[in-house]
Amino acid sequence: MKIAEVGNVVEFKDGLQGIVEKVNENSVIVNLTFMENFNELEMEEKTVINHKRYKILYSNED
Template identity: 55%
Template sequence: MAIDKIAGIGDEISFKSGIKGVVEKIYKNSVIVSVTENNTDLEFEGDKTVVGHKNYDIL
């Protein structure tokens, strides 16, 4: 997943094939995401997770 730009706050992103979320906070190497759609067996405590910039696509 090559990214052309870093997601901004409020942007919807997808990651790990089947998970979507909205960016809440941006850091140098990652973003904090509020998970909105999860079609996997993974569970996220508090429906939030950290995703590295190279590991997501902006929708």
């Protein structure tokens, strides 16, 4: 399992996407305002995602 790094774009939970702001031991903190439809979703700006629950779409190495 590849762990995301700060600045990576990840996808989780049925297509939601965000930018990784902090990497913890078992999870990442993701900023969801990256999504174009963020305002329509009525969600918090940030969320915590376990490393097992996301996939990296864009990394700093691409």
